[in-house]
Amino acid sequence: MSPVPENCFVPTSEIIAVEETELNKKQRNIGKWQKMAKPHAFTVYYVKKARNHRWRCSDVTFWCVDEHLCNQWIQALKELLEMQKSRPKHLLVYINPYGGKRQGKSIYEQKVAPLFSLASISTDVVITEHANHAKDNLLEVNINKYDGVVCVGGDGMFSEVMHGLIGRIQKDSGIDQNNPKAPLVQCNIRIGIIPAGSTDCICYSTIGISDPVTSALHIIVGDCQPLDVSSVHHNNTFLKYSVSLLGYGFYGDILKDSEKKRWMGPMRYDYSGFKTFLSHHYYEGTISFQPAKHTLGSPRDKDSCRTGCYICKKSEQQLAEQHKECGLKHEEDEEEWKVIKGKFLAINAVNMSCACPRSPKGLSPAAHLADGSADLILVRKCSRFDFLRYLVRHTNQDDQFDFSFVDVYRVKSFQFTSKLSEDNESNITDIGKKRFGQFCRDHPACCCNIANSTWNCDGETLDSSAIQVRVHCQFVKLFARGIEENSKDEAVYSQSSIEQLL
Numbered sequence: 001m002s003p004v005p006e007n008c009f010v011p012t013s014e015i016i017a018v019e020e021t022e023l024n025k026k027q028r029n030i031g032k033w034q035k036m037a038k039p040h041a042f043t044v045y046y047v048k049k050a051r052n053h054r055w056r057c058s059d060v061t062f063w064c065v066d067e068h069l070c071n072q073w074i075q076a077l078k079e080l081l082e083m084q085k086s087r088p089k090h091l092l093v094y095i096n097p098y099g100g101k102r103q104g105k106s107i108y109e110q111k112v113a114p115l116f117s118l119a120s121i122s123t124d125v126v127i128t129e130h131a132n133h134a135k136d137n138l139l140e141v142n143i144n145k146y147d148g149v150v151c152v153g154g155d156g157m158f159s160e161v162m163h164g165l166i167g168r169i170q171k172d173s174g175i176d177q178n179n180p181k182a183p184l185v186q187c188n189i190r191i192g193i194i195p196a197g198s199t200d201c202i203c204y205s206t207i208g209i210s211d212p213v214t215s216a217l218h219i220i221v222g223d224c225q226p227l228d229v230s231s232v233h234h235n236n237t238f239l240k241y242s243v244s245l246l247g248y249g250f251y252g253d254i255l256k257d258s259e260k261k262r263w264m265g266p267m268r269y270d271y272s273g274f275k276t277f278l279s280h281h282y283y284e285g286t287i288s289f290q291p292a293k294h295t296l297g298s299p300r301d302k303d304s305c306r307t308g309c310y311i312c313k314k315s316e317q318q319l320a321e322q323h324k325e326c327g328l329k330h331e332e333d334e335e336e337w338k339v340i341k342g343k344f345l346a347i348n349a350v351n352m353s354c355a356c357p358r359s360p361k362g363l364s365p366a367a368h369l370a371d372g373s374a375d376l377i378l379v380r381k382c383s384r385f386d387f388l389r390y391l392v393r394h395t396n397q398d399d400q401f402d403f404s405f406v407d408v409y410r411v412k413s414f415q416f417t418s419k420l421s422e423d424n425e426s427n428i429t430d431i432g433k434k435r436f437g438q439f440c441r442d443h444p445a446c447c448c449n450i451a452n453s454t455w456n457c458d459g460e461t462l463d464s465s466a467i468q469v470r471v472h473c474q475f476v477k478l479f480a481r482g483i484e485e486n487s488k489d490e491a492v493y494s495q496s497s498i499e500q501l502l
């Protein structure tokens with residue numbers, strides 16, 4: 001029997017399974033049970049909370065002499081489990097075998113599949129053979145027979161599955177995604193993430209750790225965490241959806257360089273990060289945005305989004321009211337736009353904190369998972385030393401927004417146009433541009449922008465630098481509980497409380 005502290009409790013919502021247990025001879029001959037003629041037993045598997053938001057599957061076995069009483073307990077506990085209606089029974093799983101350190105398949109088989117089978121969850125597993133395999137598959141599969149979709153991989157793999165699901169629902173509902181103002185249909189099929197990628201920021205920012213067993217347990221207990229999603233358009237063409245980082249300049253350049261170095265695995269981001277830091281390119285452009293007046297929070301808040309967050313709840317209520325009023329004209333279009341022109345080292349729009357193992361508090365520590373807004377972070381041209389000071393603050397407790405060259409706004413929509421595309425539109429000759437480009441390549445130390453940067457959209461590059469972005473409140477749902485406050489202290493478990501009842 002596993003050692004368990006005295007006088008503790010397990011919420012039924014965190015029981016994973018209950019099974020009748022066959023006692024072997026050795027077990028029967030220990031302790032007080034050896035005097036029993038024929039002991040009967042059952043085992044309760046439950047979520048045990050460890051440090052740093054880590055969840056583990058623990059078990060405790062209860063013995064008694066009375067076979068009938070033992071069966072009654074098994075029956076009663078199984079009925080309690082049956083009452084947990086939000087738990088998934090049948091899941092569709094996509095595994096990217098090439099994500100991160102290429103361990104997706106073994107992580108799933110060794111750590112996740114045994115837990116799913118313990119929790120009586122049946123699965124259909126697809127090991128992807130090429131990029132977009134999962135996305136294309138989701139457009140044709142019979143999704144109604146599943147209680148959710150699980151992706152094993154990184155942020156890129158999550159993004160692929162999310163695009164498949166959202167695209168499928170819009171297609172089924174006859175919505176044209178190319179129309180930036182189209183009333184999109186929410187995605188109510190929950191997505192689970194088993195982290196096996198390079199950054200795993202979506203997983204880390206939604207449960208507080210990047211750990212496959214913890215994620216599997218969040219899926220099993222059937223929690224639901226809504227997430228804001230940004231739609232990205234270029235004029236009237238749909239480009240992508242984003243849930244974590246939409247980054248131009250620094251993070252766009254890192255991504256572009258790192259794609260050529262996939263063979264390095266997750267290390268490619270550190271290598272390309274160092275290179276991009278040294279290149280110190282800045283980009284000129286205009287950013288216009290609509291401030292998110294509906295949300296209660298601000299990006300400089302000291303508190304961060306946690307399980308049951310009241311700011312996200314308030315946005316949920318507002319969303320429900322908006323749905324009721326649907327058909328009435330929204331004033332969104334008439335609301336004020338702020339316009340900022342400048343030279344930027346980085347433009348980052350984040351729908352969540354973007355916490356990850358590299359930066360446990362993330363790019364915007366007070367961003368909310370489901371408040372219907374994104375935090376727009378503008379890092380203007382500054383010295384290399386100052387930019388390094390800014391980056392280092394992502395890894396310690398100091399405020400990364402407390403710099404004269406950094407501005408942060410909470411927004412519900414924004415647009416960006418680079419100076420180069422503005423100039424192109426005003427018909428500056430290409431020849432002149434090429435000469436300018438040549439000049440700068442010959443003098444790399446000058447740091448000026450010889451070309452546009454690229455947008456990094458959850459780890460995928462976008463084809464266009466001029467984009468229009470709109471945040472859709474609580475647009476997708478995850479199998480997750482959010483990040484729990486002091487999870488270790490709250491959770492206390494016991495064997496003796498149940499044992500005494502037997």
Ligand SMILES: CCCCCCCCCCCCC/C=C/[C@@H](O)[C@H](COP(=O)(O)O)NC(=O)CCCCCCCCCCCCCCC
Pocket residue numbers: 154155156157197198199200201244245251254255269270273274277354356358359362363388391392394395456457458459460
């Ligand atoms: C001096 C150290 C400074 C460290 C600063 C770390 C800030 C890290 C913030 C990371 C935010 C990540 C947002 C998430 C993005 C992901 O969606 C996306 C896709 O993920 P996937 O591959 O799992 O599919 N990932 C990415 O785009 C990768 C972002 C790259 C993060 C690495 C940054 C390293 C920077 C190193 C700078 C080195 C300066 C050294 C100076 C001497």
Ligand SMILES: Nc1ncnc2c1ncn2[C@@H]1O[C@H](COP(=O)(O)OP(=O)(O)O)[C@@H](O)[C@H]1O
Pocket residue numbers: 095096097098099100101127128129130131132133152153154155156157158160196197198199200459460
């Ligand atoms: N079988 C496959 N072969 C090649 N690429 C794939 C495959 N399956 C998925 N992908 C693509 O790989 C990209 C990166 O995957 P991801 O799991 O996020 O890993 P990483 O975190 O290392 O970038 C995603 O954009 C996804 O579309």
Ligand SMILES: [Ca+2]
Pocket residue numbers: 228350351352367368369370371372373374
């Ligand atoms: Ca948000």
